[in-house]
Amino acid sequence: MHPGSLFRKITCVVVLGVLAISAFTLVAARNMTRQGYIETMNYSNRQIMAMVQAKMEAMNDRITDVELTINNSWAFSQYLKTEPENPRTFTLVYDMIKQLDTVKPDTFYDVAVVGLNEQSYVSNQSSLSISVKELLGSRITQEAREHPNRILYRYVPQGITKNSKGSSAFIALKALASPGSQAVYGFVYVVMTQRDLQAFFDNLGNSTNNLMLLDESGTVVSSPNHSLVGQKDEELKQIIRDMDSHKENSRYTTLQNKPVLMLTRTMPRWNLHIVSAFDYIRALNEMQGSAYILLVCLAVTALVLAAVFIFISQITRPINKLVHTMDKVTEKGLPDHVEVIQGGYEVQQLSKAFHIMIEHLNRYMRQLIELEREKRRMEIHTLQMQINPHFIYNTLTSIKWLIWQKDSEKAIRSIDTFSMLLHSTIGGSRSLIPASEEVENLKNYIFLQKIRFGQQIQANIYLSPSASGCQIPKLLLQPFLENSFFHAFADRKRGVISVLIDCHNESLCCEIIDDGVGMPQSKADRLLTARPDEDSYSIGIRNVNARVHLLFGERYGVKIFSEPGHGTSVKVTLPVIRKGSDTSE
Secondary structure (H helix, E strand, O other), rough: OOOOOHHHHHHHHHHHHHEEEEEEEEHHHHHHHHHHHHHHHHHHHHHHHHHHHHHHHHHHHHHHHHHHHHHOOOOHHHHHOOOOOOOOOOHHHHHHHHHHHHHHOOOOOEEEEOOOOOOEOOOOOEOOOOHHHHHOOOOHHHHHHHOOOOOOOEEEEOOOOOOOOOOOEEEEEEEEOOOOOOOOOEEEEEEEEEHHHOOOOOHHHOOOOOEEEEOOEEEEEOOHHHHOOOOOOHHHHHHHHHHHHHHOOEEEEEOOOOOOOOEEEEOOOEEEEEEEOOOHHHHHHHHOOOOHHHHHHHEEEEEEEHHHHHHHHHHHHHHHHHHHHHHHHHHHOOOOOOOOOOOOOOHHHHHHHHHHHHHHHHHHHHHHHHHHHHHHHHHHHHHHHHHHHHHHHHHHHHHHHHOOOHHHHHHHHHHHHHHHHHEEEEEEEOOOEHHHHHHHHHHHHHHHHHHHHHHOEEEEEEEHHHOOOEEOOOOOOOHHHHHHHHHHHOOOEEEEEEEEEEEEEOOEEEEEEEEEOOOOHHHHHHHOOOOOOOHHHHHHHHHHHHHHHHOOOOEEEEEEEEEOOEEEEEEEEEOOOOOOOOOOO
């Protein structure tokens, strides 16, 4: 293997590239670790919320049992319906306590029962911290009266029992009514203090994850973060409402201008949402050692990239130079010579091969151009040979007509004119002649045709001074003039043929117009494309069109416009070529 081969250098670059990829892999691993950490915390928070919900649903069942037991208790019913100071009050209270103990655990929240007779009872040897009248007139009691068949959960800034006094509380309350009747005779209140609510969380919150219980008004009922309790957060309320409307239980959003991962669980029976606002940005920043790992990886990556960049730039400089040379060939064409570029072994071999290829292409292009020119000359000559016999045949037919009429003088004159016409058109080596000379040829041809047709067909030629010196292919317009004489007036005795030659928009326009019988436009179009065996009438026209295309390109050519009864117009468009111009011949 050549010591300066590109393979060895590329091998070194690949080794460095692997090192760089390793550094990037570390960064990617860190990112994956961060993402995995977020997903783990997300899963953990969901589990915590599920645990809290399970505890609260279990507690709801106990509260429901307690309140339904009280609602169905004869002792409570009688106690809340009889007048105060009734002799049976002591017995009723005893029965009440006994029945309540059957469904209430030893350690349970304060249970307060208040009747419309202003009798009251509070468990746990406690008492009301507000008057019975004040409690019966409170907002939460009025809501319970309006929904006698439901257990309502409501947040209050101050507890209603002595055990809950001085602390906000969450109360489960229900109106008491006799079975089969909607007549309310009292209310039962299960009072949960903040300490009771905190037991649901068991210190599950942390500095990056705010767990909270949120009621329908947006008030934080409880949270491990005590500073949030009692606050009403409209922004949080709107986020939860929007998530509910879209049936989402998680969303990346912003809360108080901080990006958070919001998780929520709905507890319809408690009329609460368990909400987790996870500050994942802060959590990622608190990951141990993540910043140090990132800095090390970035430093290593930067060094490797710098080394790779310098080394590759040295290797690829000759290649870039070769590519630049190739681009110049693409933009400006093949140069006469290409410099061999110095560089690695492979680059030098490529450069030499490119140099040899350019030389071969130049030689091949010169040969191809010469062959194309020769082919073009042969094709044009072939068309010329097709046009001349066709013209000669029709002209001899006219002279034959004179001889048949035994008009020797006119026949001799016609033969002289015909000789002049042949000498001008097919004699010599010129393929392009001045338009004025072509006009003289047309006049000679018209003279020959008038010998046959007499003065019945008038032919007029108009040559503008600007077009007089323009070069035109020999015998270009004669086939169209010939077709007008022989075919345009087949059913008529008189007619007019006009030939107009003028320069227009850098083109030489030649028009042959007759007022003969005309033809359908579809037939006129076929004259330019028909094969000789399909329509002998179109031979001269098709050959002229092909000749113009070969000489000057597809931009120029013949167009025929005709309409039955309105004559025919043939338009030949050529480039403006002055004497001495570089032509294709």
